[in-house]
Every structure is written in structure tokens, then in C-alpha cells.
Amino acid sequence: ENSTPTANGDEAVRCAAIDIGSNSMRLVVSQVLSGFDYRVLDEERESTRLAHSLSVNGNLDPQAIEDSLAALRRFKKIAEGFGVYDIRTIATCAVREAGNGAEFCRRAQEEAGIEIEVISADMEGQLAFRSVAQAFDVRDMNVIVFACGGHIEEIFPTKLGCVRVTEQFGINDELFTTPDSLKRLIAGIDKELKPLIK
Incomplete structure (x- = not known):
């Protein structure tokens, strides 16, 4: 300053x-x-x-x-x-x-x-x-702030940022080009989110 x-x-x-x-x-x-x-x-x-x-x-x-x-x-x-x-x-x-x-x-x-x-x-x-x-004027409002990061997304603390997910599931070159790559991605995200969503 x-x-x-x-x-x-x-x-x-x-x-x-x-x-x-x-x-x-x-x-x-x-x-x-x-x-x-x-x-x-x-x-x-x-x-x-x-x-x-x-x-x-x-x-x-x-x-x-x-x-x-x-x-x-x-x-x-x-x-x-x-x-x-x-x-x-x-x-x-x-x-x-x-x-x-x-x-x-x-x-x-x-x-x-x-x-x-x-x-x-x-x-x-x-x-x-x-x-x-x-x-923004958020007085007297119920709001949720969703901060999209490169490594972690925060509504709940999860490890589902774009860089981490693409590397973890090895889908950099085959994203959605095969049914297996999409299934692996969905299963991995579900596994991370299930403990947080009751």
C-alpha cells in the first residue's frame, strides 16, 4: 500500500x-x-x-x-x-x-x-x-457463492478441480471419446461427493 x-x-x-x-x-x-x-x-x-x-x-x-x-x-x-x-x-x-x-x-x-x-x-x-x-448488493439475501477453482471447488470442500480431475482420471486426450472414460469420470466424482451429500 x-x-x-x-x-x-x-x-x-x-x-x-x-x-x-x-x-x-x-x-x-x-x-x-x-x-x-x-x-x-x-x-x-x-x-x-x-x-x-x-x-x-x-x-x-x-x-x-x-x-x-x-x-x-x-x-x-x-x-x-x-x-x-x-x-x-x-x-x-x-x-x-x-x-x-x-x-x-x-x-x-x-x-x-x-x-x-x-x-x-x-x-x-x-x-x-x-x-x-x-x-453486488447481497444484504438481506440468502446467497451461496460458488468459487470455481482450478484444483478445488468450494460449496463443500471437495477435490474436484478441473486440473486434478483430468489428471486423476487420465482423460486429457480421450475426454468423452469412449464410454469408459465418461464412466470412470462419473464414478470418481460420485465417490467424492457421496460422503458430502446426505
């Missing part, structure tokens, strides 16, 4: 955040306005597929790590171009579950100068809801 003078002499507060997901990484640079409002100055997205091999061997993919570190360095330069030097960076399911998640965070700090906060599944849900509540 940084302040820069405006034309009327007030200080404009700018901030930046990076979201490291299982499938992609996002940067948002914003200027804080009056109240709880803000104006987006820049948005960037990089497809890194960090969770590419997680369901196969329990670790983040080495090439995806390199791509993610390169994206972090690029995002940092962009934020600094807007005068923001303190970037809140969070990582979710993939980094949280990976055996080499802590090593990835260490390298991000050393090689990109980015400190990563690995958040819990509960915090993921809270932040998803807050972002929806900020964008």
Missing part, C-alpha cells in the same frame, strides 16, 4: 494484490477511493498451471514453478510501475497441499522479492464471499 499526491493535494492510496491459484495467477492494482470503493488501475492474468502434477505426485510441477516465479517477477514490476511496493500475495489450494509448497514460497521470497501468505480453505471461502458482497 502506497500513497501518491493527487491534483487537489490529497494523498491517493494505491494497493496491489496477487492471487496464486492452481491454474492461474492474477494481479490487481487499485486506487482506494472514498468509503469502501476503489478503482482498478491494472489487472493481469497468467496461466501457470501450478497444480499440473499435484494429484499425480503430490508436488508442484517444476516447469510450472519456474513459470510462476517469472510471472511474480513481472507482476512485481507492473505494481512498482504504479508506485506500489508492498504487494499482498496469497496462495490457495495447490501451494497449501503440495509437498514442495514451502520451497516454492521460499524461492518466491528469494528470487522475486515476494512474500507469499498461504491461506486456509476457510479463508478462501471468506475472501470469495467478501469479493462478491463488494461487487
Whole structure:
């Protein structure tokens, strides 16, 4: 979070955040306005597929790590171009579950100068809801927020994200081209969901 003078002499507060997901990484640079409002100055997205091999061997993919570190360095330069030097960076399911998640965070700090906060599944849900509540008026309404991730879907905590499922069932090249591939997929999803749906 940084302040820069405006034309009327007030200080404009700018901030930046990076979201490291299982499938992609996002940067948002914003200027804080009056109240709880803000104006987006820049948005960037990089497809890194960090969770590419997680369901196969329990670790983040080495090439995806390199791509993610390169994206972090690029995002940092962009934020600094807007005068923001303190970037809140969070990582979710993939980094949280990976055996080499802590090593990835260490390298991000050393090689990109980015400190990563690995958040819990509960915090993921809270932040998803807050972002929806900020964008839409949900007062006095019963709402469910469905956050579609690359590695985990959250109405119930399940491990049915698109990257994990396609790798777990080996259907990258044969998705729905054979009856067996579809049956395997449905059976795997049913097995994951049955304990959650009573």
C-alpha cells in the first residue's frame, strides 16, 4: 500500500494484490477511493498451471514453478510501475497441499522479492464471499457463492478441480471419446461427493 499526491493535494492510496491459484495467477492494482470503493488501475492474468502434477505426485510441477516465479517477477514490476511496493500475495489450494509448497514460497521470497501468505480453505471461502458482497448488493439475501477453482471447488470442500480431475482420471486426450472414460469420470466424482451429500 502506497500513497501518491493527487491534483487537489490529497494523498491517493494505491494497493496491489496477487492471487496464486492452481491454474492461474492474477494481479490487481487499485486506487482506494472514498468509503469502501476503489478503482482498478491494472489487472493481469497468467496461466501457470501450478497444480499440473499435484494429484499425480503430490508436488508442484517444476516447469510450472519456474513459470510462476517469472510471472511474480513481472507482476512485481507492473505494481512498482504504479508506485506500489508492498504487494499482498496469497496462495490457495495447490501451494497449501503440495509437498514442495514451502520451497516454492521460499524461492518466491528469494528470487522475486515476494512474500507469499498461504491461506486456509476457510479463508478462501471468506475472501470469495467478501469479493462478491463488494461487487453486488447481497444484504438481506440468502446467497451461496460458488468459487470455481482450478484444483478445488468450494460449496463443500471437495477435490474436484478441473486440473486434478483430468489428471486423476487420465482423460486429457480421450475426454468423452469412449464410454469408459465418461464412466470412470462419473464414478470418481460420485465417490467424492457421496460422503458430502446426505
